[in-house]
Amino acid sequence: MTERTPLLELRDVNTYYGQIHILQGVNLRVFEGEFVALLGGNACGKSTTLKTAVGLVTPKSGSVLIDGVEVTKEKPGERIRRGIAVVPENRRLFGPMTVMENLQIGAYTRSHVPKEDYDYVFDLFPKVAERRNQLAGTLSGGEQQMVAVARALMSKPKLLLMDEPSMGLSPLLVEQSFELIDDLHRQGVSMLVVEQNANMALSVADRGYVLQTGRVVLEGPAADLAQDAELRKAYLGR
Amino acid sequence: MEYFGEQLVNGVVMGGVYALIALGYTLIYGVLQFLNLAHGELYMMGAFFGFFTMTALGGPSASAVPVAVMIGIMFIVAMGGGALLGVAVERFAYRPLRNSSRLAPLISALGVSLFLQNAALLLFGARVRLYDTGQFIDLRSGISIGRIRIDPTEMMVVIGALLLMAGLWLMVNRTRLGRAMRAVAVDQDAAVMNGIDVDRTVVWTFAIASGLAGAAGVMSGLLLYPVDQYMGVFAGLKGFSAAVLGGIGSIPGAMLGGFLLGITEALVTGYLNPTYADFIAFLILILVLLIRPRGILGRPAIAKV
Ligand SMILES: Nc1ncnc2c1ncn2[C@@H]1O[C@H](COP(=O)(O)OP(=O)(O)OP(=O)(O)O)[C@@H](O)[C@H]1O
Numbered sequence: 157m158t159e160r161t162p163l164l165e166l167r168d169v170n171t172y173y174g175q176i177h178i179l180q181g182v183n184l185r186v187f188e189g190e191f192v193a194l195l196g197g198n199a200c201g202k203s204t205t206l207k208t209a210v211g212l213v214t215p216k217s218g219s220v221l222i223d224g225v226e227v228t229k230e231k232p233g234e235r236i237r238r239g240i241a242v243v244p245e246n247r248r249l250f251g252p253m254t255v256m257e258n259l260q261i262g263a264y265t266r267s268h269v270p271k272e273d274y275d276y277v278f279d280l281f282p283k284v285a286e287r288r289n290q291l292a293g294t295l296s297g298g299e300q301q302m303v304a305v306a307r308a309l310m311s312k313p314k315l316l317l318m319d320e321p322s323m324g325l326s327p328l329l330v331e332q333s334f335e336l337i338d339d340l341h342r343q344g345v346s347m348l349v350v351e352q353n354a355n356m357a358l359s360v361a362d363r364g365y366v367l368q369t370g371r372v373v374l375e376g377p378a379a380d381l382a383q384d385a386e387l388r389k390a391y392l393g394r
Numbered sequence: 395m396e397y398f399g400e401q402l403v404n405g406v407v408m409g410g411v412y413a414l415i416a417l418g419y420t421l422i423y424g425v426l427q428f429l430n431l432a433h434g435e436l437y438m439m440g441a442f443f444g445f446f447t448m449t450a451l452g453g454p455s456a457s458a459v460p461v462a463v464m465i466g467i468m469f470i471v472a473m474g475g476g477a478l479l480g481v482a483v484e485r486f487a488y489r490p491l492r493n494s495s496r497l498a499p500l501i502s503a504l505g506v507s508l509f510l511q512n513a514a515l516l517l518f519g520a521r522v523r524l525y526d527t528g529q530f531i532d533l534r535s536g537i538s539i540g541r542i543r544i545d546p547t548e549m550m551v552v553i554g555a556l557l558l559m560a561g562l563w564l565m566v567n568r569t570r571l572g573r574a575m576r577a578v579a580v581d582q583d584a585a586v587m588n589g590i591d592v593d594r595t596v597v598w599t600f601a602i603a604s605g606l607a608g609a610a611g612v613m614s615g616l617l618l619y620p621v622d623q624y625m626g627v628f629a630g631l632k633g634f635s636a637a638v639l640g641g642i643g644s645i646p647g648a649m650l651g652g653f654l655l656g657i658t659e660a661l662v663t664g665y666l667n668p669t670y671a672d673f674i675a676f677l678i679l680i681l682v683l684l685i686r687p688r689g690i691l692g693r694p695a696i697a698k699v
């Protein structure tokens with residue numbers, strides 16, 4: 157069997173903030189159609205992994221590949237054009253701009269955006285359609301989360317990188333937001349999702365990685381990770 | 395009443411010029427949180443570019459082209475030249491310092507300011523230039539409202555300034571570039587994660603801000619203000635005061651601040667003492683910083699989460 161090309165691959169990535177060595181030889185792959193969870197405690201480098209993938213930070217050594225193409229030196233815009241998009245930690249909507257403008261910024265890397273692409277996210281999130289002329293900063297937490305996902309979808313990504321989508325949401329909304337992510341995954345969008353809520357993430361993921369102080373200490377099928385006693389102790393809190 | 399009206403007209407005319415300068419400060423500050431202290435020198439260069447374009451086209455007496463075309467070309471050259479110069483300044487004097495301390499680019503800007511003044515001295519000489527507006531525009535014509543007369547240059551300057559402001563407003567609010575500028579202003583990292591190229595956006599911001607300064611330079615030349623290498627010092631300070639008065643970072647604020655400063659200056663000059671003119675801007679700047687640092691339309695600083 158020939159090896160498939162991963163949609164996203166980090167090869168032996170070492171990322172620094174100044175002198176501080178954050179990612180220490182991270183290897184990670186996401187294949188087409190997969191739902192991959194990226195787990196780990198506070199400050200272990202989960203967000204840095206996503207930032208390295210999209211190009212907000214550049215690794216000191218190692219490479220980032222999208223669809224088999226080395227993109228380590230490419231700017232984020234070029235990488236996004238290759239089919240990845242980020243829903244950043246804390247959503248980071250442009251608060252003084254309208255919901256519609258936030259979506260337009262999500263589509264920034266595309267020269268032409270047909271109206272159907274807006275209709276697609278409006279169908280997915282009727283709430284977002286309703287609020288399209290409202291300033292993003294005035295939305296509720298749940299609505300902001302929807303806009304953040306909708307904004308990322310505007311670049312038509314094959315792979316969505318989500319950083320703690322459940323953060324700051326009520327338990328009910330966390331549930332709903334995971335259902336939605338799961339739906340998107342079923343519709344063919346591959347997923348790399350960072351989560352503190354490991355149980356929830358592993359219940360929908362195919363595979364998972366566990367980071368500890370910038371290294372991958374565990375990886376495997378989600379079901380196995382969910383059973384793993386060590387992981388339970390260390391990260392699931394029981 | 396007639397005298398008041400005349401002063402008001404003067405104020406609005408100069409206000410348009412100040413507003414264009416103020417917009418440059420506010421655009422660059424909004425996007426980069428950086429005060430381009432060399433901004434006044436781009437206005438000065440614009441005035442020179444306009445002057446030499448006028449001379450090259452045969453001058454007013456033997457103009458090779460119709461007057462309207464000549465004035466149009468003067469604006470195009472001054473705005474284009476200003477934009478290119480502004481982009482060069484950003485590229486070589488500010489960008490290398492973007493990730494260093496906040497003070498470093500400010501000091502660099504002071505250096506650029508002195509550099510451009512001396513470059514102008516070297517290239518254009520120490521002679522003060524005056525546009526020959528009176529020779530190609532009949533300053534006695536124009537329109538009258540009651541007994542207040544507005545001459546054609548004044549009308550042109552006000553209309554030109556308003557058109558440029560409308561264009562800027564459309565650009566910022568209705569185009570992809572404008573959205574990118576606002577996004578970078580709000581949250582640079584989030585903008586990058588959406589694929590926005592910050593360097594490119596900053597280049598355009600400098601081009602637009604400096605182009606507006608160039609246009610303001612030509613306008614002041616046409617209004618018969620003397621053109622020399624130091625003209626940008628006071629004009630820059632006034633534009634900056636206007637931007638702070640309106641709320642630095644706010645585009646409507648810069649427009650409002652420019653007109654308010656122009657009108658206040660004209661009324662004080664007209665009723666109190668003409669020598670106070672240049673002092674008004676400083677007074678306003680100090681009062682605003684003391685009483686309401688965020689200016690009239692500025693947002694209060696929001697702490698980042
Ligand atoms: N811009 C930065 N400059 C310096 N250090 C940073 C920067 N961003 C993150 N760090 C540091 O890098 C380490 C890893 O941060 P990162 O955000 O990747 O962690 P994380 O796993 O996402 O944590 P959390 O679960 O709290 O979101 C932390 O110690 C953090 O303080």
Ligand SMILES: [Mg+2]
Pocket residue numbers: 202203204245319
């Ligand atoms: Mg994080």
